[in-house]
Amino acid sequence: MSFTQSVSTHSARQDFLEAPLDRAHAESLQRQLYQRLKEGILKGQLAAGSRLPGSRALAETLSVSRNTVTIAYEHLISEGYVRADRKGSTVAALMRPVQREAQAENNAPSRVALRLSRIRSSPARSDTSTALRPGVPSLSHFPLAVWRRMLDRAVREASPAELNYGDPFGQAELRAAIAAHVARTRGVHCEPSQVIVTEGAQEALMLCVRLLTNPGDTAWVEDPGYRGAKAAMHAGDLRIVPKRMDEEGLHVGAADWRSRTPRLIYTTPSHQYPTGAVMSVARRLALISDARKHGTWIIEDDYDSEFRHSGEPIGAMQGLVADAPVLYVGTFSKTMFASLRLGFLVMPPRLLVSAQDALREMLRGGHSHEQLAMAGFIESGQFARHLGRMRRLYRERQHALRGALTRHLRVPHIIEGGQGGLHLAVRLPRDFPDARIAEAARQYGMAPMPLSSFAMAPALEDNGLVLGYGNTATELLDPLVKRLSQLVLTAGG
Numbered sequence: 001m002s003f004t005q006s007v008s009t010h011s012a013r014q015d016f017l018e019a020p021l022d023r024a025h026a027e028s029l030q031r032q033l034y035q036r037l038k039e040g041i042l043k044g045q046l047a048a049g050s051r052l053p054g055s056r057a058l059a060e061t062l063s064v065s066r067n068t069v070t071i072a073y074e075h076l077i078s079e080g081y082v083r084a085d086r087k088g089s090t091v092a093a094l095m096r097p098v099q100r101e102a103q104a105e106n107n108a109p110s111r112v113a114l115r116l117s118r119i120r121s122s123p124a125r126s127d128t129s130t131a132l133r134p135g136v137p138s139l140s141h142f143p144l145a146v147w148r149r150m151l152d153r154a155v156r157e158a159s160p161a162e163l164n165y166g167d168p169f170g171q172a173e174l175r176a177a178i179a180a181h182v183a184r185t186r187g188v189h190c191e192p193s194q195v196i197v198t199e200g201a202q203e204a205l206m207l208c209v210r211l212l213t214n215p216g217d218t219a220w221v222e223d224p225g226y227r228g229a230k231a232a233m234h235a236g237d238l239r240i241v242p243k244r245m246d247e248e249g250l251h252v253g254a255a256d257w258r259s260r261t262p263r264l265i266y267t268t269p270s271h272q273y274p275t276g277a278v279m280s281v282a283r284r285l286a287l288i289s290d291a292r293k294h295g296t297w298i299i300e301d302d303y304d305s306e307f308r309h310s311g312e313p314i315g316a317m318q319g320l321v322a323d324a325p326v327l328y329v330g331t332f333s334k335t336m337f338a339s340l341r342l343g344f345l346v347m348p349p350r351l352l353v354s355a356q357d358a359l360r361e362m363l364r365g366g367h368s369h370e371q372l373a374m375a376g377f378i379e380s381g382q383f384a385r386h387l388g389r390m391r392r393l394y395r396e397r398q399h400a401l402r403g404a405l406t407r408h409l410r411v412p413h414i415i416e417g418g419q420g421g422l423h424l425a426v427r428l429p430r431d432f433p434d435a436r437i438a439e440a441a442r443q444y445g446m447a448p449m450p451l452s453s454f455a456m457a458p459a460l461e462d463n464g465l466v467l468g469y470g471n472t473a474t475e476l477l478d479p480l481v482k483r484l485s486q487l488v489l490t491a492g493g
C-alpha cells in the first residue's frame with residue numbers, strides 16, 4: 001500500500017515504518033511501535049514536520065489493531081514527539097541530542113550567562129578554617145540544647161498541615177515575632193504583614209533586585225563593600241557603581257545624583273561592611289530625602305547591628321522617618337548560626353501592595369518547623385538572653401584582638417570599626433600586600449580577608465585585613481595575631 005501523506009515512493013522511511021513488529025517479543029506491540037517511532041524521530045529518520053501515516057493505514061500495514069497504533073501515537077503526542085492537528089499527526093521539531101563523540105571532544109567548561117561570569121569568588125570561600133574569619137559568630141557558644149528543645153516542641157505541636165508548603169511569606173508566628181523584635185531593638189516600624197521570611201539575607205537581596213530592577217539599571221554600592229550584595233546585583237545584570245565612604249559612612253553628594261540616577265542603593269549604615277563605619281544621622285536623612293526625590297530604593301542591610309559595643313546606638317534608617325523608601329534586610333546568620341538560613345525582608349507597605357502577587361508566586365515557604373522554633377526562641381526570651389551573652393563575649397574578644405594588635409603588629413596601621421559587630425578592619429601600608437598576607441595566613445589555619453578583595457575600584461588605602469573575632473577563642477587571639485604580624489612583615493619584605 002502507499003501512504004497518501006508525504007511519502008509517495010517506496011523509501012527508507014517506508015521500510016522503517018512498515019517492518020513487521022515482533023509478536024514473540026516481551027514488549028507489547030504498542031510499546032514496540034512507540035519505541036520505533038521515538039527512535040526514528042530522535043535519529044532524524046522521521047523528519048521534523050513530516051506526517052505520520054494515518055492510524056488505520058499503519059495498522060493495516062503492520063497487521064495490528066488500530067488501537068495499538070492509536071495508543072502509540074497518543075503516547076508520543078503526550079511526550080511532545082508528535083503534534084496532532086485536524087489533518088493527522090506530524091513529527092515535532094526537536095533539537096536532536098548531541099552525539100556522544102561530539103560531547104567527549106568538547107571539554108570546554110559550559111558557558112554561563114555573561115552576567116554571572118562577572119562574579120568572582122574569593123579563594124577563602126572554599127577553605128574551612130575559621131580563625132579570624134570575618135562574619136562568623138561563636139559557634140561553640142550557641143545554646144544547642146535549648147534550640148533542640150525548641151525544635152522538638154515545634155515538631156510535636158505542629159499539625160500535619162505544617163508538612164505542606166508554608167505561607168510563601170513565612171510562618172505567621174515568626175513574622176510577628178520578628179516585627180516585634182526589630183521594633184524593640186532597632187526602631188523599625190512595621191506590621192507583621194510587611195515581614196517576609198527569607199533564606200538568609202542573601203535571598204532577601206536577590207528578591208530586592210528581582211522586584212525593583214530591570215537589567216541594565218544602575219545600583220550604587222559601598223566600596224569596599226559586601227560581596228554578596230554585588231553578586232545579587234550581577235545576577236540581576238545591573239550596572240553597579242561603587243561609592244566611597246568616609247568617617248560618616250557612605251558619601252554621595254549632589255554631583256552623584258546628577259549623574260545616572262540609581263534604581264537601588266545598597267548600604268550597611270549601622271556597621272559598614274567591612275570598614276565598620278557608622279553612617280551619621282545627618283547622612284541617613286539626606287540619603288532618604290534624595291532617594292525619595294529621585295524614586296530610588298534603599299536596601300538597608302542591618303546584618304550585625306544587634307552587637308553594639310560602644311558609641312550612641314543609632315536606630316535603623318527604616319524607622320527614621322515615616323514611609324522611608326527603605327527595604328530593611330535582617331539575618332539570623334550572626335545572631336544564631338549561618339546554616340539555619342533564616343533572614344527577613346521588611347517591605348515598605350506601598351511596595352508590598354504592588355509586589356505581593358508576584359512574591360506569592362515566586363516564593364514557596366517551607367522550613368516550617370525551624371521557623372516555628374525560631375519564633376518560640378524569640379518569644380520565650382531565649383533569643384534576648386543569648387544576644388546579651390554574645391554581646392559580652394564579642395566585646396571581650398574585640399578588646400583582646402585590639403590588645404594583641406597593639407602588642408605585635410610592628411608596621412604602621414590604622415584600626416577601623418569596632419563600635420559593633422564581629423570584625424575589625426586594619427589598614428596597612430600598600431607595600432604589605434593584603435592578598436599575599438591572607439594567602440600565607442591560610443597555611444596557618446587563619447582566614448583573615450584582604451580588604452582590597454571587597455573593593456570594585458580599590459584605592460591605595462584599601463590595603464589591609466578584615467579580622468573576625470566572633471568565632472576565635474579569646475585566649476588564641478594573642479598567639480594568632482603574633483603569627484599574623486610576622487606574616488605581614490614577611491609579605492612586605
Ligand SMILES: Cc1ncc(COP(=O)(O)O)c(C=O)c1O
Nearest residue numbers: 135200201202226273303331333
Ligand atoms: C554585610 C552582610 N550582610 C549579610 C550577611 C549574611 O548573609 P546571610 O544571611 O545570607 O547568611 C553577611 C554575612 O557575612 C554580611 O557580611
